[in-house]
Amino acid sequence: MNDNQEKNKICQIYWCLFGGILGGVVLIIGVPYVWNALQQNISHSVSPSTKSSPVENSQSNNTSAEEIGKPSPKEAVPNYYSNINNRQYQAGWNQLSASFQNNTKVHPEGYTSYLNWWTTVDRVDIEEVNLIEISAETATVDVRLKYLMKTGKVAPQYLRLFLVWDGATNSWLIDRTKLLTN
Structure with missing residues (x-):
């Protein structure tokens, strides 16, 4: 492998790692936010008598x-x-x-x-x-x-x-x- 190919391979590895880290951050931050928003919308649209069975x-x-x-x-x-x-x-x-x-x-x-x-x-x-x-x-x-x-x-x-x-x-x-x- 020549120097250019080696640098390209290292760049690809870094970009994959960066993308994985960025994706993980998005999941960690985004999923709870989306989950809370969904729960709020559900709780506002369902009355207590249908939401749960007291x-x-x-x-x-x-x-x-x-x-x-x-x-x-x-x-x-x-x-x-x-x-x-x-x-x-x-x-x-x-x-x-x-x-x-x-x-x-x-x-x-x-x-x-x-x-x-x-x-x-x-x-x-x-x-x-x-x-x-x-x-x-x-x-x-x-x-x-x-x-x-x-x-x-x-x-x-x-x-x-x-x-x-x-x-x-x-x-x-x-x-x-x-x-x-x-």
Whole structure:
């Protein structure tokens, strides 16, 4: 081999190594970015009720929604958080009772306070829904959630939702909430 052929061979080896290193860097940096973008798009397009199957336990007082001729209060939970995840904040607000909307401890500035809170949340994942009690006009549901904040923080919550039946809309409305401990 002459000097030119040897230099060409060395250059080819360097270019192959450089290309391999560059390709590796692109894979290392690009794959997680693409994966995260895909996951975000999927999470925004799928409601919590279809994204995962929350464990649905029933510990009610032997009365069922069918027996009182109404939809299950457990359905109100994924419906509400689906509106939140789809950025349908007004629809979510409408799923609160008037007394909860007017509760100045929770919403000091009404809908503005509600909107200010929910716009900090990227999405809500429902992990578990338990029907605790149901009557003709009220229901109690425990729900285990994860708030995925826009800051990247994950905030698990265990809540008791007190629901009231609204005959005008034929739906369960959230009347108040209580933070539970495990």
